[in-house]
Amino acid sequence: MPEEQAFCLLVRLMYGYGLRELYKDGFEALYMRLHQLDRLMEEQLTDLRAHFQELGVEPHMFASQWFLTVFTARFPLPLVYHILDVFLLQGMDTLFQVSLALLTRARKDLLQHDFEGVLKYFRVTLPKKCRAEEASRQIVKLACSIKVKRLQKYQLEYEKFIKESAEKEKINVELERLKVINTQLQQERDMFESQLKETRSSLEVVQKESVHYAAVARDYRDICARLDKQLHQMLECVNSCVSCSVKMAQKDNKEDLEQKDEEKESSSDTEARLKQRVRDLELELAQVKLAHVQAQCSNQELSHQLNAALNEMQAAMNQKQTVAPWLVRTLSK
Incomplete structure (x- = not known):
């Protein structure tokens, strides 16, 4: 592909398919996509998600690289070519379909591993198992058969969760500020009580001197x-x-x-x-x-x-x- 066409394709991927949003400061769009993947796993791979929760494995530990690189970082090129073809055809839904397909094929193996074993499996074993051309075609075929619905609903849930978290954080900050103010008021009250005691003592001394x-x-x-x-x-x-x-x-x-x-x-x-x-x-x-x-x-x-x-x-x-x-x-x- 000529350089001009490659650059135009890159611009189209970034702006037309929404990949640019995943790289913005804070990676808010990426975390939203990972939340959607987690909710899809809860819906379609209940036992695997429960196993991940028990081990403490979260989607960003294995799927961040998948979404940011469109599976081009570790997986073999035959599989990447098929994924890119489908991605250019369907868009962002392809990333969720391929992710669920990979998790479905590796489900039995992942259920047998502990925390370190799960992370090593995603990093080493899973890319090796996708090298064969037949395995790539089966993964893409399985991905195309998976239905990803309610993504909009999960997005609204995440936005609501973020909003509530921001409000809670704001409330916590306000509570901390009130605690600081309360501490300052208590210190001022203690100082005022100390000054009041000193004033009373001085007044008693003055009264005694006056009588004398x-x-x-x-x-x-x-x-x-x-x-x-x-x-x-x-x-x-x-x-x-x-x-x-x-x-x-x-x-x-x-x-x-x-x-x-x-x-x-x-x-x-x-x-x-x-x-x-x-x-x-x-x-x-x-x-x-x-x-x-x-x-x-x-x-x-x-x-x-x-x-x-x-x-x-x-x-x-x-x-x-x-x-x-x-x-x-x-x-x-």
Whole structure:
């Protein structure tokens, strides 16, 4: 066949007979054809399909190459020529007919093999058994006698299955996303509960500190009131001491005046009486001086106490000025 005709035939096979669809990305059309073959085996070769299911042999393990190469990969050329002639005449149905014919002829042998034996039989033994010209004609004759119906029904089943699988996959993806969101929400809830516990602990500490500072403020007010009372008492004592000193000084002056008057009036008394009077006056003067010294000592002691109280009061007032703003800021938090 000339190159131009061969290329045109290839284009016709790819587009006219639908072989191109089997090679597209994902091989979705190929898997659909394999599903159709599996359903035909369930219908016409029930025991062989059950044996394959028990072994775990699936159609794509042996029939993928059949559909993709139109049986040209391993089978002898006499059989391939017959298959191509029928394929060009009938189209895609020929692939199912030939596949079922091959499975029917090898049915007894396949039922006796295990998994490895089945795959080796498809790969080596089955092509060898098709080398004879007579075997090729019988296979093609058997293939032409096999009826393949309900392919459209099986195609719709596969499309429905794919659609349901896609929906399930979508649901699974959504479930995974919801699980991730749920996990994140649980983590956020745990973190929020932890923060809430910390906030409650901090609030309890603040309440305890507030009670403590309130007690400190109350004690401070009591101390200030007590110091103010002591200061007023000391001031009253100091004022009373000053009044006593003034009265004593007035008394001394009065006694001196009286003494002078008496001296003037008693100038004519006797010397003995004067001496006696002088002694009395000296004794009284000594007592007055003694009392005056005692009063001065008491006055000095009271002055020292007053200064100490004033210093303590001043220190307390300074502490009040220093602590009060801090206390106000603390209580206002």
